Amino acid sequence: MKTTITTSRTPAHERSRHWHEAIAKAYFPLDLSFRNAESFSGDLTLWQLGDVSLSRLTSEALQYRRLSHHFKAEREEQFLVTVPARSEVFFSQCGKDVRCNPGGFILERSHEPYEFSHAEAADLWVLKVEAKALGGRIRQPDRFCSLQFNAADGAGGLFADMLHLIPGRFDAMSPETRATVGQQLVDLLVLALKADERTLTTGSSxxxxxxxxxxxxxxxxxxxxxxxxxxxxxxxxxxxxxxxxxxxxxxxxxxxxxxxxxxxxxxxxxxxxxxxxxxxxxxxxxxxxxxxxxxxxxxxxxxxxxxxxxxxxxxxxxxxxx
The missing domain is CATH 1.10.10.60 (Homeodomain-like)
Known part of the structure; x- marks a missing residue:
C-alpha cells in the first residue's frame, strides 16, 4: 500500500492539525512546534513493506517531541531510522544529543521521550521497524540511539541506496515481494549497525x-x-x-x-x-x-x-x- 499526504490543498488554519494527524498515522503521536503553522508546507509519502514501513518526508523547519504520555497506552515499541537527504537534523534522547547530516542515519526509540528537529527545510527518509524485529537480531538496540551511523559507504551505504530504489519499483512488486524487501531492509540495517566499531564499546568494555x-x-x-x-x-x-x-x-x-x-x-x-x-x-x-x-x-x-x-x-x- 502507498499513501501520500500533503498540506498543499489544506486551508491555512487547519495545517497544524492536519500535519499532527499525518505524523501520528505514519509513525506515532508527537508534539509538533511550527515556525509559522499557517504557512507551513509538507509532503509525506509512505510505502508499506509487510511489517516495515518506509516513508519520505519533506517539510519546512519543524520540531517534534515525543513525551511520556504519548506512549503510556502503547504496547508495541517501535524504532524509527531516519536518513536525512537535505540539511542537518538534531536528535536528543535519554540525555544524549546527536547531530546527523546527509550521509548518515540515526535511530529513534518510541518508548522513551525525545526531541527531533531541523532548523532548515528537510528531506527525510524514514524506516519504521518493530522493536522486536531488531531485538531478535541485535542486543539492546536502544543503545544505538545516541550515534550517527554511516549511510554513505559499506553496509550503511547499501541500506540507504536500497531505500532510494524502492519508490520506483514499488508498484510493480507483489505484496509478498514487498514484505520480503522489508525484511531485507532490516537485514541491511542490522549489518550496518554491527559493522560500526563504536557499537562494541557502547555501554561496557x-x-x-x-x-x-x-x-x-x-x-x-x-x-x-x-x-x-x-x-x-x-x-x-x-x-x-x-x-x-x-x-x-x-x-x-x-x-x-x-x-x-x-x-x-x-x-x-x-x-x-x-x-x-x-x-x-x-x-x-x-x-x-x-x-x-x-x-x-x-x-x-x-x-x-x-x-x-x-x-x-x-x-x-x-x-x-x-
Missing part, C-alpha cells in the same frame, strides 16, 4: 562486548540443537559458565530468555515463508523446541498469535495466484 558478540554468534549457529545449554556455550566460547551468566546479567536479559527469543524469531521467519513446506511441529523442532505445546505457548506470548494462526494470516496476505 570492549573485552566484554567482544565476548558477547562471540557468544551470540555461537548460539545462532547452534539454535537447532535442543541440547544447547550454558556448559556447551561456555566451552565453545572458551569461557567459564559463571562468566557467561555474568556477561548476560549486564544485558538485562537472561541467557535462557535470549536463546528462546532467537529461536522464536527464527520460527517466525520460517512460518511466514510461503516456500517453507514444513509443519509447525517440524519448524519448532528445526529451531530447537523439543516440546510442541511449550513452543505454541511461547510463540503466542511473544507474537500475540498461536503459530498456526500466524502462518494462516501470513498466507492470506499473499497475492492470489494468476
Amino acid at each position: 570492549t573485552v566484554r562486548e567482544a565476548h558477547l558478540t562471540r557468544i551470540e554468534s555461537f548460539i545462532r549457529k547452534n539454535l537447532s540443537d535442543c541440547e544447547l545449554d550454558p556448559e556447551t556455550i561456555a566451552r565453545g566460547c572458551g569461557i567459564s559458565t559463571r562468566y557467561l551468566h555474568e556477561l548476560f546479567r549486564d544485558t538485562n536479559q537472561t541467557l535462557g530468555s535470549w536463546i528462546r527469543d532467537q529461536r522464536l524469531e527464527a520460527c517466525r521467519e520460517a512460518l511466514r515463508d510461503p516456500s517453507n513446506r514444513q509443519t509447525v511441529a517440524e519448524v519448532a523442532y528445526r529451531w530447537g523446541f523439543g516440546d510442541q505445546a511449550q513452543f505454541s505457548r511461547a510463540f503466542k506470548a511473544h507474537f500475540g498469535l498461536p503459530p498456526k494462526e500466524f502462518r494462516e494470516q501470513a498466507r492470506q496476505r499473499q497475492p492470489a495466484p494468476g
Whole structure:
C-alpha cells in the first residue's frame, strides 16, 4: 500500500492539525512546534513493506517531541531510522544529543521521550521497524540511539541506496515481494549497525562486548540443537559458565530468555515463508523446541498469535495466484 499526504490543498488554519494527524498515522503521536503553522508546507509519502514501513518526508523547519504520555497506552515499541537527504537534523534522547547530516542515519526509540528537529527545510527518509524485529537480531538496540551511523559507504551505504530504489519499483512488486524487501531492509540495517566499531564499546568494555558478540554468534549457529545449554556455550566460547551468566546479567536479559527469543524469531521467519513446506511441529523442532505445546505457548506470548494462526494470516496476505 502507498499513501501520500500533503498540506498543499489544506486551508491555512487547519495545517497544524492536519500535519499532527499525518505524523501520528505514519509513525506515532508527537508534539509538533511550527515556525509559522499557517504557512507551513509538507509532503509525506509512505510505502508499506509487510511489517516495515518506509516513508519520505519533506517539510519546512519543524520540531517534534515525543513525551511520556504519548506512549503510556502503547504496547508495541517501535524504532524509527531516519536518513536525512537535505540539511542537518538534531536528535536528543535519554540525555544524549546527536547531530546527523546527509550521509548518515540515526535511530529513534518510541518508548522513551525525545526531541527531533531541523532548523532548515528537510528531506527525510524514514524506516519504521518493530522493536522486536531488531531485538531478535541485535542486543539492546536502544543503545544505538545516541550515534550517527554511516549511510554513505559499506553496509550503511547499501541500506540507504536500497531505500532510494524502492519508490520506483514499488508498484510493480507483489505484496509478498514487498514484505520480503522489508525484511531485507532490516537485514541491511542490522549489518550496518554491527559493522560500526563504536557499537562494541557502547555501554561496557570492549573485552566484554567482544565476548558477547562471540557468544551470540555461537548460539545462532547452534539454535537447532535442543541440547544447547550454558556448559556447551561456555566451552565453545572458551569461557567459564559463571562468566557467561555474568556477561548476560549486564544485558538485562537472561541467557535462557535470549536463546528462546532467537529461536522464536527464527520460527517466525520460517512460518511466514510461503516456500517453507514444513509443519509447525517440524519448524519448532528445526529451531530447537523439543516440546510442541511449550513452543505454541511461547510463540503466542511473544507474537500475540498461536503459530498456526500466524502462518494462516501470513498466507492470506499473499497475492492470489494468476
